[in-house]
């Protein structure tokens with residue numbers, strides 16, 4: 001049931017398109033998307049990228065339904081606590097959640113190196 005629900009959310013997001021209104025999303029800690037990639041930087045605030053929020057720079061693989069190409073980009077992290085026990089160069093999987101002002105990284109887990 002979880003995968004059906006996620007598929008429905010992705011379809012809503014795609015249908016809305018870049019100019020569409022943001023669909024209503026349930027408030028929960030469940031990620032809207034999951035990605036894989038490599039940590040390049042973890043920057044507690046204040047940093048050059050954000051004055052008040054933690055930022056993680058990830059070299060991420062395609063995230064189906066969200067970003068179809070690999071790229072290197074910064075994400076706001078939900079908390080600096082997510083950085084604990086991780087390091088630059090580490091292969092990770094991560095959870096993303098869309099909130100009104102950001103695409104937030106809400107979880108980071110170590111993945112097997114490729």
Ligand SMILES: [Cu+2]
Nearest residue numbers: 060067071073
């Ligand atoms: Cu991206």
